[in-house]
Amino acid sequence: MKVFDCTVIGGGPSGLSASLTLGRARRKIALFDDGTNRNRVTQESHGFLTRDGINPQQFKELGLKELKNYPSVSYFNTTITEIIKVKDQDRFIVKTPNGQEYITEKILLATGIQEIFSIPTIRNYYGKSLFSCPYCDGWEQRDKPLVVIAEKEEHVLHLTKLVYNWSQDIVVLTNGIQLSKEGIAELQKRNIQIKSEAIKALIGYDGLLQKIEFVTGEILHRSCGFVAPSFYRPNHFAEKLGCEVKENGKVITDGVGRTTQKNIYIAGETEKSRPTSLLISAAKGNKAAVAVNTDLTMERF
Ligand SMILES: Cc1cc2nc3c(=O)[nH]c(=O)nc-3n(C[C@H](O)[C@H](O)[C@H](O)COP(=O)(O)OP(=O)(O)OC[C@H]3O[C@@H](n4cnc5c(N)ncnc54)[C@H](O)[C@@H]3O)c2cc1C
Structure with a gap:
């Protein structure tokens, strides 16, 4: 052989x-x-x-x-x-x-x-509406209304500060995790909105995100943004x-x-x-x- x-x-x-x-x-x-x-x-x-x-x-x-x-x-x-x-x-x-x-x-x-997403349906939008690397996909999202979805405070702060370079219109979604007072203050000084309610569903079609529904019933209309997955x-x-x-x-x-x-x-x-x-x-x-x-x-x- x-x-x-x-x-x-x-x-x-x-x-x-x-x-x-x-x-x-x-x-x-x-x-x-x-x-x-x-x-x-x-x-x-x-x-x-x-x-x-x-x-x-x-x-x-x-x-x-x-x-x-x-x-x-x-x-x-x-x-x-x-x-x-x-x-x-x-x-x-x-x-x-x-x-x-x-x-x-x-x-x-x-x-x-490969990625692990804590909200499995993120995968349906990953690569089309939601991305993990601002250097790779930030330019295409510049100046758009964005979400940053991350659940660990260090990830929230790191990714949000980075993404802010491409768009200043950011809503941070922590999916039920409370940020520290210091973390909240850091984001609020840049007028970044933080939503800590748990996410119920990501809604859209064919990979194109339209809105996010929270367990409270509230809806946020955003069509793109960044996520912080884990990797293995x-x-x-x-x-x-x-x-x-x-x-x-x-x-x-x-x-x-x-x-x-x-x-x-x-x-x-x-x-x-x-x-x-x-x-x-x-x-x-x-x-x-x-x-x-x-x-x-x-x-x-
Ligand atoms: C949504 C998204 C967008 C991205 N955009 C960019 C971008 O714009 N610019 C940029 O520079 N980077 C981008 N990246 C990152 C880029 O994809 C990675 O940095 C790069 O692919 C890593 O290269 P790699 O060779 O290490 O692994 P991979 O490209 O993941 O390649 C690993 C290969 O191994 C093969 N493989 C695995 N296990 C086995 C097995 N057991 N037998 C046979 N084959 C196997 C797989 O088929 C795969 O082809 C993006 C990533 C994602 C998820």
């Missing part, structure tokens, strides 16, 4: 960028992607130099098209369900849901993160492979993608379990790929 030099799991900007770098370094690469990239819910991505406003699917297709120039890169549109270390060998077996197995010397985890790594590959992981979910690395386990590398948002951006994730993929290639070079020279 063919042995790949490296298997890249995840074809977001980090995995695509890593695969490009490794393909150009003539490495035999298997890239797996199952289409669950975090930004799949939105229509436009912003801030990636030369690609401002590009559709996320188009971004991925452009990345995959570039990889076709490098014959040592194989792309598989499927999920990796399991990674098994072969005993006493520098080899791993990666498995797909249909029972296919692939052998690889190194693994690069680039599987991203959607798999335990790093833990199962024995990589050291901090309590906060951050996988310990040497700063360029090498984990504490030989032959296991990590790149993109999944490393710190925190959101960043397309550009930063792509840069991290490039860095980790250089680490993979450096190690392969030194081991084999």
